[in-house]
Amino acid sequence: MEKLSILPSVLSPASAQADRIVSLTSYFIVAAAIVLAIVIGSLVYVVIRFRAKPGDKEPAQFTGNKVIEGFMIGVPTLLVVVFMYLTLDTMADVLPPEEDTRPDVVITGHRYWWEAAYPGTEAIVANEIHLPVGRRLLLHINAADVIHDWWVPALGAKMDAIPGRTNHLWVTITKPGVYDGACSEFCGTQHAWMRIKVVAQSEADFRQWVARKEKAANPVLSASAQAGAAFFSRQPCGSCHRIRGTAANGAVGPDLTHFASRKTMLAGLMENNPDNLRQWLTDPQHVKPGALMPRFSYPKDSINVLVAYLSALK
Amino acid sequence: MITDVEIPEPLAPLPGATVNTNQGLLQWISSVDHKQIGIMYLLMTLFYLLVGGLLALLMRVQLMVPTNTFLAPDSYNQLFTMHGTTMIFFVLTPAILGLAVYMVPLQIGANEMAFPRLNAFSFWISFFGGFLLYFSFLAGGAPDAGWFSYAPLNQTQYSASPGIDYYCIGLLLSGIGTVGTAANLVVTIITLRTPSMHYRYLPVFVWMVLIDAFLILAAFPSLNAALVMLLVDRQLDGHFFNTDAGGSALLWQHLFWLFGHPEVYIVVLPPFGVLSEVFQVYSRKPIFGYPFVVGSGIAISLLAFGVWVHHMFATGMGNTVNSFFAVSSMLIGIPTGVKVFNWLGTMYGGSIRFTTGMLFATAFLVEFTIGGLSGISFAIVPIDWQLTDTYYVVAHLHYVFLGGSLFGLFAGFFYWVPKISGRLYSETLGKWFFWLFVIGFNLTFFVQHILGIIGMPRRVYTYPNLAGYSSLNLISSLGAFLMGVSMLLFLYLLYDTLKRGKRAGDNPWDGYTFEWLASSPPQLKNFTLLPPVYSFRPLHDLNHPKIGDYQKPDEEKYGTKDVD
Amino acid sequence: MEQKTLIKLVVGSEAIFFLALLMAFVYFTYVPVLNPRVASSLDLNRTSLFTVMLLSSSVTFWRAEVSFRRGRTKQLRLWLLCTVVLGVVFLVGQGSEYSSLLSRQLTVSKGTFTTSFFTLTGFHGLHVLIGIVVLSIVLYLTFLGDLDDPDSALLPSVGIYWHFVDVVWAVVFVIVYVLPHFLTGHTP
Amino acid sequence: MTLLLYYWSFDLVSAGLLLTLSLLYGSISGWRWQSGWRLYVAGLFLLTLVQFSPLHRLGMNCSMSAHMISHMLLLLVIAPLLVLGLPRQRVGRAGILMNRMSAFFQCAPWLGWLIGLGTMWFWHIPAVYAASVAHAGAGIVPICTLAGPSTDWRVNLVHLAHPISLMLGGICFVWPVLGPQPERRIFPLTGVLYLFTACVGCSLLGMLITFAPAGSFHAYAVDQSYYAMLSMLPAGWQLDPSVDQQMAGLLMWVPGCLVYLTGALWLFMTWLTSELEVDKVAPVHLR
Structure with a gap:
């Protein structure tokens, strides 16, 4: 158990809500351990004490005892009452109704990546989602196609993203850090690679980050990157992807405005570096089979300039 | 005193015992004998258990190391879908039906099921349902949306291969068969009991089957309706669950879990009945608290329909809805606990014979308690919010389905195999099998609790190399291989029993109920003479007249005497 | 006894099946507000007529059972024939309702209302059809003279099923036809 | 909370109902307390609470849940208590009526x-529901009224019919299961089915109310009194x-259903553990 606590887990909370759940969980673990100990203890006793010995006669044929049955029903009922109270209490704290508050983040699950928009700002990002520490945040959770599920264990409850519905979550992050999560409702071929990275940072850093993300893509481009930009705009890329400040404004795939500032790509599948990007652009269905990006047969040098362009989108 | 009691016969008279039994395969295919159909059910179960297990092994190979490429993502998704569907619908459900069809007429002193032809029809339609489901592999891809096939992933635009159509039709067919057998069992138990067998003298197994059959009758129509709607969606372009066209994703979940949760009890109640028999006979004592064991069965089945919403706590239905279902779900823990402690009470004060069957029953108590407790953590909504749809759920459901249902079925297998085959199995082999299986089982699934807690979602075909993931997954896979090896041993044991087993005699365990009065294996006509029934252990009364229950007043028979 | 118990169990199970389809229909047409299309696209008057036909077939079947118990084979045949004919007429009525809907392009794939409507009424129609087939077999048996034991459970068992099909229709009729008409009639 | 506790009300017709029920007991029992009278009195006491206590006001003026609690109490608690509390030895015309009722429900328990x-x-059809809580809207109604919260006799009639019909419906419902003549009750296993199907019916209604769009039961006039x-x-x-x-909706769906299920379980357990009649025949000794 000692070693487990250093693993990122539901038992090492980083938000007020997850903290509440952990204390409830620990009560439950204690109660469950006691019950299990009683069952195993009495079983061991019975097994040792009453195993058949040679020459045993038929034992006394007793059939039951009302008082014992009463305890069997009464004690668990008491336990249920206690946990009923604890459950209701924790629920009300962890996930109260949203009460017409404006959400701080709107998260949308797409087939195999996450989109996060920050209402009131222009910022839209994918997969690596920054959140401020120390403030009670309201998350809205939607889905674009099938049911996904937003889950970052260290931050508390998970919530289904259901097409045609908006769900919400409250999160008050207490510790800055990077928290891993994953889609946990089966959503198709690449369900496994629909991971979440939440970067929790101080309010000031967060504001800075949002401000950066709000800006349109306006990098200083090298010659090859410029060629890449031209190639990008000639090809149908823009019908799915958005790069703010250019003509590309598709909403099907991830927003690429600040693509190069992400540490990983393809929802956590691989590190975001030019080599991986080249591999992906050459044959997406080989790198992440089932992803919605079709395979375009581009010549090698077109891909190279495209990589140069996208890598410049900081 | 054995009185000649008229055995109730089914309406359509069967061919007498003079029928030529040397017809080979034809005799099985055309059989309407409940024993042969029961055996065919069990053989089908064994076959699908091996197939489903093989699928699971392939999955565990894929998950042995992080970012493995042994299987393509699509293949993996098909495998886990087929694994779940097979194990639920073509292993556990037919296993309990097979056991019930074989044992119920014997235990209630009847010679046949009430509707022998319906019995055969139900089996064969289930059989072909499974056949059709597996045919999907040849027809362009098996279903790949999970055994519960959530909408809208089950729609054609997200799952274009015909797999889910096969899933619908296969499950509809086997569903019809299951409902048919359930209705048949109810009628059999109500009408064909030997006349002196009052309801209160039904063996616990028969009680559980009766309750279970009602559960099936009430739960399966909901699944059938959902499947029909899904077929309409997929084949006629309907919009029940198509969220792009106004359909509802949650409607599917409601309908599915309205079936799905009772299904858990459907596959676990008859094993409870089996265990109640096994504990009694090997402890040489009557069951402790008969009315409470039966009553808790009824309580579980009644509550089963009021808790399905707990599968949907993370769908954002709001705290009002969630809190009511949290409470009703927790309540189910009470009757389940009553059962566990009553079985302990049955062992207490006994003279316990640890045959392989009893070992499985004993192990069941531990494994099922673990599964039950982890189940309660899902009724506690905030814990559910964290742990649902993770490997913690995988661990929990395997502890319930394997540790609960399958252990019970294995206990029943070893208890009844001398009756069914007429031969004794080798206890040495049995014990080897038991220990290998139990160790493999716990290795595989216990660590999965931890995997869930450290954040591994279920149904992932691979996982990143995060702290703890690879070592725990490796342990789990090794455990799975151990289980695989033990299953090979089980097959050998079966072969050994049939080939070299000693003749068992009619009543090798000094059993309590009527099946042990018939010959081993039972003749085509089970009984010609039956003693009258004065307690739920009629054969014990007959064989041990000095200490038989028949002389006790009812309150002592049932352990409901008021304590002074 | 056995047969009747079996049929009762099957009917109970079927009732839950229909309940699920009915709930789906209610969910899609009544929530969040009643779909005004329901009343406008369905023909209440014509269907009422055919509903009466179907419900009266329960009465004729009841008469058939009475004649059977009294051993009056000729009357039995007549009443059974009436029942079958009424059932067929109902199906024809349903067919005409379908064809008028389809001719207005209201197909299964039009929307959630048509999807749930066709599924619900279609499955009921299927049950009526099965009932008609079974009744025809029974009728044939009476002509063969194979149905002369007044204690036989065959007719009462078929009766349980047939009455069940009628009751289901009564409920479906109220929810699908009458109620929407009534509700939209009063609130313009 | 303390403030709420002051809001008791009183109306003559409910008082009349209580009086009638008390007199009924007297006339059936021959003016003697018989075993089980405590249950009957408990039923009457609860009925008093439902009709006069702040719960009633709350249900009438602002809270559908409170209203639902009184429904559940009337139908599922008060009715069974009254039936169970009926005297064992019945005399007079009312007694004969009871026996007739038992005979009737023995023939047609499904009724x-x-x-x-x-x-x-019926009381949860939205329009009917609205009528059952409608009142004149003249602020919180005075402490003592003749027959209800309004001056319009039609409104008052609905108010009267509402609790009485629920209680009578509940009595009819439990009669086949708990009626005063045990030999005329339905077979306990059938009783389990009877209660289970009732639970399904009740769940369906609860489900409808729960998932009905908000405002389907917008009965309360949002005014000063609200x-x-x-x-x-x-x-x-x-x-x-x-x-x-x-x-x-959930109150009806889950706890309501639990009442039925507890009833079913209780029925089953008492049946299973009661003395078996065949046993009163001398036990046959084997061999």
Whole structure:
């Protein structure tokens, strides 16, 4: 158990809500351990004490005892009452109704990546989602196609993203850090690679980050990157992807405005570096089979300039 | 005193015992004998258990190391879908039906099921349902949306291969068969009991089957309706669950879990009945608290329909809805606990014979308690919010389905195999099998609790190399291989029993109920003479007249005497 | 006894099946507000007529059972024939309702209302059809003279099923036809 | 909370109902307390609470959940208590009537089922529901009224019919299961089925109310009395109308159903553990 606590887990909370759940969980673990100990203890006793010995006669044929049955029903009922109270209490704290508050983040699950928009700002990002520490945040959770599920264990409850519905979550992050999560409702071929990275940072850093993300893509481009930009705009890329400040404004795939500032790509599948990007652009269905990006047969040098362009989108 | 009691016969008279039994395969295919159909059910179960297990092994190979490429993502998704569907619908459900069809007429002193032809029809339609489901592999891809096939992933635009159509039709067919057998069992138990067998003298197994059959009758129509709607969606372009066209994703979940949760009890109640028999006979004592064991069965089945919403706590239905279902779900823990402690009470004060069957029953108590407790953590909504749809759920459901249902079925297998085959199995082999299986089982699934807690979602075909993931997954896979090896041993044991087993005699365990009065294996006509029934252990009364229950007043028979 | 118990169990199970389809229909047409299309696209008057036909077939079947118990084979045949004919007429009525809907392009794939409507009424129609087939077999048996034991459970068992099909229709009729008409009639 | 506790009301017709029920007991029992009278009195006491206590006011003025609680009490608690509390030895005309009723429900137990469930469904048709809580809207009604909260006799009639019909429906419902003549009750296993199907019917209604769009039961005139009543509730109890409706539906769905199921279980257990009649025949000794 000692070693487990250093693993990122539901038992090492980083938000007020997850903290509440952990204390409830620990009560439950204690109660469950006691019950299990009683069952195993009495079983061991019975097994040792009453195993058949040679020459045993038929034992006394007793059939039951009302008082014992009463305890069997009464004690668990008491336990249920206690946990009923604890459950209701924790629920009300962890996930109260949203009460017409404006959400701080709107998260949308797409087939195999996450989109996060920050209402009131222009910022839209994918997969690596920054959140401020120390403030009670309201998350809205939607889905674009099938049911996904937003889950970052260290931050508390998970919530289904259901097409045609908006769900919400409250999160008050207490510790800055990077928290891993994953889609946990089966959503198709690449369900496994629909991971979440939440970067929790101080309010000031967060504001800075949002401000950066709000800006349109306006990098200083090298010659090859410029060629890449031209190639990008000639090809149908823009019908799915958005790069703010250019003509590309598709909403099907991830927003690429600040693509190069992400540490990983393809929802956590691989590190975001030019080599991986080249591999992906050459044959997406080989790198992440089932992803919605079709395979375009581009010549090698077109891909190279495209990589140069996208890598410049900081 | 054995009185000649008229055995109730089914309406359509069967061919007498003079029928030529040397017809080979034809005799099985055309059989309407409940024993042969029961055996065919069990053989089908064994076959699908091996197939489903093989699928699971392939999955565990894929998950042995992080970012493995042994299987393509699509293949993996098909495998886990087929694994779940097979194990639920073509292993556990037919296993309990097979056991019930074989044992119920014997235990209630009847010679046949009430509707022998319906019995055969139900089996064969289930059989072909499974056949059709597996045919999907040849027809362009098996279903790949999970055994519960959530909408809208089950729609054609997200799952274009015909797999889910096969899933619908296969499950509809086997569903019809299951409902048919359930209705048949109810009628059999109500009408064909030997006349002196009052309801209160039904063996616990028969009680559980009766309750279970009602559960099936009430739960399966909901699944059938959902499947029909899904077929309409997929084949006629309907919009029940198509969220792009106004359909509802949650409607599917409601309908599915309205079936799905009772299904858990459907596959676990008859094993409870089996265990109640096994504990009694090997402890040489009557069951402790008969009315409470039966009553808790009824309580579980009644509550089963009021808790399905707990599968949907993370769908954002709001705290009002969630809190009511949290409470009703927790309540189910009470009757389940009553059962566990009553079985302990049955062992207490006994003279316990640890045959392989009893070992499985004993192990069941531990494994099922673990599964039950982890189940309660899902009724506690905030814990559910964290742990649902993770490997913690995988661990929990395997502890319930394997540790609960399958252990019970294995206990029943070893208890009844001398009756069914007429031969004794080798206890040495049995014990080897038991220990290998139990160790493999716990290795595989216990660590999965931890995997869930450290954040591994279920149904992932691979996982990143995060702290703890690879070592725990490796342990789990090794455990799975151990289980695989033990299953090979089980097959050998079966072969050994049939080939070299000693003749068992009619009543090798000094059993309590009527099946042990018939010959081993039972003749085509089970009984010609039956003693009258004065307690739920009629054969014990007959064989041990000095200490038989028949002389006790009812309150002592049932352990409901008021304590002074 | 056995047969009747079996049929009762099957009917109970079927009732839950229909309940699920009915709930789906209610969910899609009544929530969040009643779909005004329901009343406008369905023909209440014509269907009422055919509903009466179907419900009266329960009465004729009841008469058939009475004649059977009294051993009056000729009357039995007549009443059974009436029942079958009424059932067929109902199906024809349903067919005409379908064809008028389809001719207005209201197909299964039009929307959630048509999807749930066709599924619900279609499955009921299927049950009526099965009932008609079974009744025809029974009728044939009476002509063969194979149905002369007044204690036989065959007719009462078929009766349980047939009455069940009628009751289901009564409920479906109220929810699908009458109620929407009534509700939209009063609130313009 | 303390404020709320002052809001008791009183109306003559409910008082008359209580009096009638008490007199009925007297005339059936031959003016003697018989075993089980405590249950009967408990039923009457609960009925008093439902009709006169703040719960009634709350249900009338602002909270559908409170209204639902009184429904559940009338149908599922008070009715069974009254029936169970009926005297064992019955005399006079009323006694004969009781026996006739038992005989009737022995023949047609399903009718009791239908009446019970029908009554419950009937009062939850949105329009009917609205009528059952409608009142003149003249602030919180005075402490003592003749027959109800309004000056319009039609409104009052609905108010009267509402609890009485629910209670009578409940009585009809439980009669086949708990009626005063045990030999005329239905077979306990059938009783389990009887109660289980009732639970299904009740769940369906609860489900409909829970998942019906908010406002389907917008019966309360949102006026002064509504807010006045609301303000008296302790913090945290002031439910939003949509949550209130959900809560009402769930109350019927889950706890309501649990009452039926507990009944079914109780029926089963008492049957299973009661003395078996065949045993009163001398036990046959084997061999």
